[in-house]
Amino acid sequence: AATFGKPDVQPVLEAFSLLIPPLAMIGILSAVFRGMENAKAKVIFQDITTNVSRMVLLISVVILGYGYEEILTAYVLSVWMAFIGFLFYVYRHLVKLVRLRFEASIARSLIWFSLPLLAAGFMNNVMAWAGTLALGYLSGTADVALFNAPLRLVNVIPIPLAAMIFLYLPIATTIIARDAHDELKSLYLTTTKWAFLATLPLLLFFVIDAEFIVRALFGEQYLGSANVLRVLAVGFSAHTLLGPNGMTLISWGDTKSVLQGTLLASVTVIILSIILIPYYGALGAAMSTSIAFILSNLYLSVILYFRHDVHPFTREYLKPILLVIFGAALLYGAYDYVGTSLLAAHLGLIPLLISLVIFALLATRSISAADVELIRTVEIRFGGSARAANWLSRRL
Secondary structure (H helix, E strand, C coil): CCCCCCHHHHHHHHHHHCCHHHHHHHHHHHHHHHHCCCCHHHHHHHHHHHHHHHHHHHHHHHHHCCCHHHHHHHHHHHHHHHHHHHHHHHHHHHHCCCCCCCCHHHHHHHHHHHHHHHHHHHHHHHHHHHHHHHHHHHCCHHHHHHHHHHHHHHCCCCHHHHHHHHHHHHHHHHHHHCCCHHHHHHHHHHHHHHHHHHHHHHHHHHHHCHHHHHHHHHCHHHHHHHHHHHHHHHHHHHHHHHCCHHHHHHHCCCHHHHHHHHHHHHHHHHHHHHHHHHHHCHHHHHHHHHHHHHHHHHHHHHHHHHHHCCCCCCHHHHHHHHHHHHHHHHHHHHHHHHCCCCHHHHHCHHHHHHHHHHHHHHHCCCCCHHHHHHHHHHHHHHHCCCHHHHHHHHHC
16 A cells, blocks of 8 residues: 555555465365356356345445445455355355365366466456556556546446356366367367357447447547547457457466466567557557457467367358358448437347347358257256257258
8 A cells, every 4th residue: 555655545455364374275265166067156156146145235334324444344254254154055066075185296287287377367457457557657547547437338348258168168178188179170160159149249239339438328529438438348359259268278277378378468568568558548558459459369270270280260260250250340430420329229229230140140041059058958947848949950
C-alpha cells in the first residue's frame, strides 16, 4: 500500500490475504476432480456456491446497513463457506474411495512439468494488466475507463471454449496416451467448431452494434469506446477460432511452448502499448492487447500443426463460418443504411445472428456424426432425451 501511495488499500489487502488458502485449495481440489472427468465439483463449489453465497452475504450487508469493513468480511466469508462445503464433498466422494499416498518421484515430475505453466500464468497476468497499467501511466483516467468497460464485456467471449476445455484436457491426455491421433484430431475439430460457433453470434453483435451496446450499458459518455469494443472482441475471439491449442500441447507434455507463447504475448503487449497509447489512447491499448492475443495463439497453433498435425481448418469448419460472416456483413450494411433507433431492432439482432449460425450449419451440411453424438450427450445430460440429435442423424 505504501509502495503505491495508497494507504487506504492496506485493510483490503489484509482482508483479501485470507482468501489465498481457500482459493488455492478450491483450485487444487477442482483440478483433482477434473482429472477424474468430474466437472460437477468445480461447477457446484467454484462457480455456483462461491458466487451465490457472496451475493447473499453482500445483499444482507446492504439491507442491514453495515459499512465497508463488513462488505470485505462478507466477500472473504463467501469463499470460506464454499471451501468448507467442498471439504464435505471431498470426504464423501474422494477420501473414502481413494487411498492417498505420497510418491516423491511423481511429485518431482509434476513440479518440473508445472514450472513453465507457473511462469506462463504470471505472463498471462502481465498481458491482462498491461493495457490498463500503461494507460494509467501514459494517458489518463478517462482512457482507462474507456478501455476497461469494453474489456469486461469481451471477457464473456472465451467462456464457451473455457467450459469445453475443462474436460477436454483429461480426455485429450487419455487419447494421446493411447496414441489415437485421428481421434484427437476429431475431438479438436469438434471442440473448436462448437465453441466458436457458440461465440460467433456474440462476437458479431459486439462488432455490428458496438455503439448501441456501450451507450445502453455505460452511458453516452462511453460512446468513444465503441471501436475499443470491436477491436477487443476480434482479439479475444482468436483463441476460440483456433481452438484449445495450449491445452493440447500440455496434453502432449509440451509446457515450454505454452510458456513461449505467453512470453511472446507479454512482450508484444508491452512494446505496442508504449508505441500506440500516446497516439491512440484507449484504442491503442485495445490494439496492443488484441494483437498480443492473436500472435500468441497463432504461435501455439503453428507449433501444434507442425509438430502434431492438429488443426481445425477443414471445410466442415470453415464453410458455415464464412457463410455467417457474409450474412452478418449484409446485416451490418442494412443496419448502417437504415440507422434504426428502435430498441427492438437492436435486441432482435442477437436471435437473428443465432438463427443465421444455425441456418449456416444446416445449409452447408457441416454437422458430422461426431457432432451429433456431442449434441446427443448434452441433450441426455440436461433433458433426458435426444430429439434434436435423432432428427439430425436422420438427415446426415
